[in-house]
Amino acid sequence: MSELTNPMSMFDVSGKVALVTGASGAFGMVAAKVLAGAGCKLVLAAGSADALAEIAAECRKIGAEVVEANVRPTDEAVCADLVARAVEAFGSLDILVVASGMNKVAKIDEMSPETFTDVMDANVTQSWLLARAATVQMKAQGGGGKIVLVSSARGLLGHPAGYTAYCASKSAVDGITKALGCELGPTGITVNAIAPTVFRSPLTAWMFAETEEAETVRKGFLTRVPKGRLGEPEDLAGPLLFLSSRASDFYTGHILYADGGYTAG
Structure with a gap:
């Protein structure tokens, strides 16, 4: 019951060992910085060597011990x-954050089966x-231990602009999470x-532009x-720390929508 009088202790992940894949992506960078700032030891994986080195350097500057892995989790051996x-x-693995993945947008009659498979492999099989x-x-x-996957509001809702692969993949991630x-x-x-909705990242920067x-x-x-x-990236920080810490010990199989209420209406 000491957590009731010292509630912040439930969020303490200092000294924990975390693996973050997709660490150079929008969500992966948030995860890396949050866990570094919270005192975790990190293994950061990403396909871009330059971007990986950059985020690893930022985490070391925060004070974290970091191992860099310039790989994508494409098969069983790599994982x-x-x-x-x-x-x-x-010496251990306490937290896994799977932030790697992709989206390829095309109407169904213009999307190749190979493209559909690529998205499913990156988002579902690798998770x-x-x-x-x-x-x-x-x-x-x-x-x-703590396993945190990355879904999307599109795992629950459809989208008219060629998202059949992405929506299907995130619905499958939801299924993996629950199972x-x-x-x-x-x-x-x-x-x-x-499961975020649109948040600020290099891919969505155009939506924030004054045009x-x-x-x-x-x-x-x-x-x-x-x-x-x-x-904003900060909107993902609290949920991530919660799901990575003892504060969420009674929460499992849960999809946490970081969406400003988008999926509630």
Whole structure:
């Protein structure tokens, strides 16, 4: 019951070992900085060597110990190796954040089967492989663990602009989250997902621009967002820390929508 009088202790992840994939992407960079600032030891994985070096340097400047892995989690061997790097460097793996993935937009009659498969592989298969590799290690070391996947509001809602692959992939991530939450509940390993709507990143910068096109799109989109604004990277920080810490020990199989109320209406 000491947490009731010292509630911030529930969010303490200092000294924990975290693996973040897609660390050079918009969400991955948020995760890396938040966990570094909270005192975690990090293994950061990304396909872009330059971008990986940049985010790793930022995390070291914050004070974190960082191992860089210039790889994408494309197959079972790579995923197992990423977990092994964490164990070799720091002795355990306590937190997995799967922020790697992709989106390719095209109407269904213009999308190739190969494109659909690419999106499903990047968002679904790789999430499953990483969760599997982390589960093996977390079970072996005992004491539970935290697995955080990245979904999207598009896992719940459709989209008219050629999102069949992306929506399907994020719905599948939701399914993995719920199924693993049930499966791993008795082990102390929690599995949850953060599902953002549009938030500021290099890919969405055009929506934040002061242009006529961006303003038109924003106004249409914001009619569905009760908070009346687009998301900022900081809006993902609190949910991530919550799902990575003891504060969320009773939460598993949960999709946390970081969307300003978008999916509520």
